[in-house]
Amino acid sequence: MAVPITDDRPVPDAPVGRLAGGKLRTFDIVFFVVGAAAPLTVVAGSAPLAFRLGGIGAPAAYLFAGVVYIVLAVGFTAMSEHMTNAGAFYAYISRGLAKPAGVGGALVALLSYGAICTGFYGAFGYFATNTLADLTGVTVPWPLWSLLAVAVVGCLGYRQIDVGARVLGVFMAAEVLILIVVTVAVLVTGGPEGMSARSFQPGQAFGAGAGGMFVLVLGAFIGFEGTAIYSEEAREPKRTIPRATYLAVAFLAVFYTFATWAATVGFGADGIVNLAQSDDFANMYFDLADKFVGPAAKSVMEVLIVTSIFAALIAFHNASTRYLFALGRERLLPRRLARTHTKHSSPHVASVVMTAVSVVVVVFAALVHADPY
Numbered sequence: 001m002a003v004p005i006t007d008d009r010p011v012p013d014a015p016v017g018r019l020a021g022g023k024l025r026t027f028d029i030v031f032f033v034v035g036a037a038a039p040l041t042v043v044a045g046s047a048p049l050a051f052r053l054g055g056i057g058a059p060a061a062y063l064f065a066g067v068v069y070i071v072l073a074v075g076f077t078a079m080s081e082h083m084t085n086a087g088a089f090y091a092y093i094s095r096g097l098a099k100p101a102g103v104g105g106a107l108v109a110l111l112s113y114g115a116i117c118t119g120f121y122g123a124f125g126y127f128a129t130n131t132l133a134d135l136t137g138v139t140v141p142w143p144l145w146s147l148l149a150v151a152v153v154g155c156l157g158y159r160q161i162d163v164g165a166r167v168l169g170v171f172m173a174a175e176v177l178i179l180i181v182v183t184v185a186v187l188v189t190g191g192p193e194g195m196s197a198r199s200f201q202p203g204q205a206f207g208a209g210a211g212g213m214f215v216l217v218l219g220a221f222i223g224f225e226g227t228a229i230y231s232e233e234a235r236e237p238k239r240t241i242p243r244a245t246y247l248a249v250a251f252l253a254v255f256y257t258f259a260t261w262a263a264t265v266g267f268g269a270d271g272i273v274n275l276a277q278s279d280d281f282a283n284m285y286f287d288l289a290d291k292f293v294g295p296a297a298k299s300v301m302e303v304l305i306v307t308s309i310f311a312a313l314i315a316f317h318n319a320s321t322r323y324l325f326a327l328g329r330e331r332l333l334p335r336r337l338a339r340t341h342t343k344h345s346s347p348h349v350a351s352v353v354m355t356a357v358s359v360v361v362v363v364f365a366a367l368v369h370a371d372p373y
Contacts, residue, residue: 040175054213057204066253154355183262
């Protein structure tokens with residue numbers, strides 16, 4: 001019988017730190033994963049495009065994607081029971097396919113998380129500028145908003161990880177609540193065609209345009225694998241990581257399916273297709289909030305989409321710093337990245353590096369007048 005490997009961390013021959021063990025509970029990790037997925041941003045931001053590409057089959061596509069990810073999670077969580085390592089994919093691939101393959105997987109993951117994190121600062125600046133202008137008429141340049149977000153996220157990343165988890169929990173609850181309020185109002189009021197299961201017919205989900213739609217739908221679960229990244233900081237990781245993974249994927253699948261199906265009820269199957277093909281398709285959920293709840297709900301949603309992106313920034317900053325930490329510990333990157341804070345036990349050096357990279361990207365984008373969105 002193979003002996004389970006409960007700690008895959010190497011024995012260091014140079015000073016490196018240890019992450020704070022036992023800090024994160026199951027729901028703390030779920031907050032990081034769901035926060036990274038940014039449910040309000042997915043529903044209000046990309047679901048209208050999914051409808052535009054794939055028609056009324058979008059709700060069924062989100063449900064199908066959730067089932068696919070649950071199946072993938074079975075194998076993923078089985079690996080997490082035998083290996084506790086902040087490197088996640090790096091550790092798994094290195095053990096299964098040898099270290100060179102693991103290094104390749106780690107670099108792909110690090111570059112992906114880093115690119116998403118820095119890119120989201122542009123999205124934060126864009127939506128914060130638009131929201132403030134809509135609500136007050138005051139225009140603040142997007143780079144200022146982005147740099148403010150870099151500073152706050154950097155401070156949270158420097159401190160104990162459970163601080164970031166609590167912030168994420170508040171923001172995530174708010175964005176989920178506003179969507180629940182809107183969707184319940186839609187279902188109680190009813191739309192022009194009443195409730196219908198037409199969206200869940202197989203031909204609707206896998207018809208013309210399904211390829212482009214599934215790119216968006218599958219991407220809506222981004223970061224679900226992040227549960228394993230926090231295994232060294234979790235309480236009872238052999239139980240916490242599988243629970244968090246299944247809970248996060250199940251919640252996102254049900255939430256996305258329910259929210260998109262409610263839109264087909266609110267506008268009607270034919271009405272939502274017409275709206276999705278119009279120039280105003282991006283405002284689909286803001287219009288839904290305005291129509292079924294009122295202008296105040298629309299304004300709240302505009303504010304919460306900014307906090308939704310901010311929550312995603314916290315999650316992706318933490319994911320990026322833990323990959324930097326793990327690769328520094330393995331000497332694939334400078335060893336200093338593996339140091340942890342004497343008080344917070346956080347990967348503070350890696351966090352500072354990620355913050356500095358984000359500042360450079362935002363400043364460069366501003367100097368070349370790049371479109372933040």
